[in-house]
Amino acid sequence: MKRVLFILIAVFSLMSCNKDDDGSAQAAIDDQLIRDYLEEHDLNATKDPSGLYYRIIKQGSSFPAGVSLKIKYTGMLLDKTVFDSGTTTGPLSYYIQGWKIGIPKIGVGGSGVLYIPSALAYGSSAKNGIPANSVLIFQVEVLAIN
8 A cells, every 4th residue: 555655646746747837838838929919910019027028108107116006908818809998996916917017117197008928917727708828918008196
């Protein structure tokens, strides 16, 4: 019995070695998907070291950390399926990592587009009609500090 248990532990250990624990494979897939989308739509975007791509349409002004912001947004998948839109209010700590990185680049009074790899959104979890490992596109307008 101990031998069977040892073999099972060894097998599961080897199987876990094949997993992409750091997400680098998905990050590479997401990066290629974003680059392909930008090329297909003849768009230029800046890549942040985090993997986020962004386009500033109108540059806004900087704001202090922790403030509550009023943001108008439309969220889409790469196939342009809109999964959410509206206006939201709250500190950036309420939102996905891609917003935490991208919204300060746009600034208050500004607008832009965020191309968010899955690791900076919902990762391998499906959420509210968004499939797992989805790259998200957000058109955002940072309306005001609330």
